[in-house]
Amino acid sequence: RTDAGVHARGQAIHFDCDYNLTATTTTGESSSDVNASSSLLEGIEYSINRMLPRDLTLWDLQAAPAPIEKMIGDRIVAKEWNVMFDSTHKYYSYRINVSPTMDPLQRYYRWHPDRVHTWWNVTTFDRLLQYYVGEHDFRAFATDVERLERTLGGPIPTVRTVYNITLVKEDTGHNTVGNYRIDFVLKGALYKQVRNMVGTALEVCEGRISEDYFIHLIYGNGQYTRDDNRAKPAPPQGLTLERVYLGDDPN
Numbered sequence: 001r002t003d004a005g006v007h008a009r010g011q012a013i014h015f016d017c018d019y020n021l022t023a024t025t026t027t028g029e030s031s032s033d034v035n036a037s038s039s040l041l042e043g044i045e046y047s048i049n050r051m052l053p054r055d056l057t058l059w060d061l062q063a064a065p066a067p068i069e070k071m072i073g074d075r076i077v078a079k080e081w082n083v084m085f086d087s088t089h090k091y092y093s094y095r096i097n098v099s100p101t102m103d104p105l106q107r108y109y110r111w112h113p114d115r116v117h118t119w120w121n122v123t124t125f126d127r128l129l130q131y132y133v134g135e136h137d138f139r140a141f142a143t144d145v146e147r148l149e150r151t152l153g154g155p156i157p158t159v160r161t162v163y164n165i166t167l168v169k170e171d172t173g174h175n176t177v178g179n180y181r182i183d184f185v186l187k188g189a190l191y192k193q194v195r196n197m198v199g200t201a202l203e204v205c206e207g208r209i210s211e212d213y214f215i216h217l218i219y220g221n222g223q224y225t226r227d228d229n230r231a232k233p234a235p236p237q238g239l240t241l242e243r244v245y246l247g248d249d250p251n
Helices: 031-051 122-130 145-152 193-206 211-219
Strands: 068-072 075-079 087-097 134-137 159-169 179-186 239-246
Touching (some): 087 193, 122 193
Antiparallel strands (some): 068 075, 087 179, 134 159, 159 179
16 A cells, blocks of 8 residues: 555555466466456456446456465475565656646646745756665654554664666646656665655755755664654655566566
């Protein structure tokens, strides 16, 4: 699931079913078996979508991979495939508008920070975003870590890897002036991490946070914490989970 207000274009789920939804899927199956299996899955996908609310759609229903052998301790164990534990990385995008005015029809999918056009600098913002790339302790960019640790009764691992961040100009003409998209490819994210990363970098651009303080947050190995009176997470409506990459994905 995503946080309230955050969108997901490519969320991945799995579910268990007592009935064999894939008919016969052994090697050497006949084309009729394959067609029957495909037709059954398509029918189930259609039926589920008829019952879902209009803001949610099931897409590309298929059989999960076979159990995967994993080394657990000193033993090799066959573990059933799990969409959470077998995902390799995720692709998020965050959309903003930096012009004096924004098309109001974009308000549910894009953030328009206050007076952003007076202090926005695309070169500075892109440079700041690149500090996040790599493996860092992102404790300072997670929300409610201490509360979650008290609830779970122990420390939460806060080291995460950001593989790539790309700033994309989406300004293509009428009603899109000042539109930008920030693409993040990372190995999982902490609670509100991406939104805190965007919000903090913009606070530095605005001059509300010094760049030195910003760098300390990233490279301080979790020793520093954000001053929430100065750095707020970017609002949820601009964030979209675009894709979850799984172990068998080619890219």
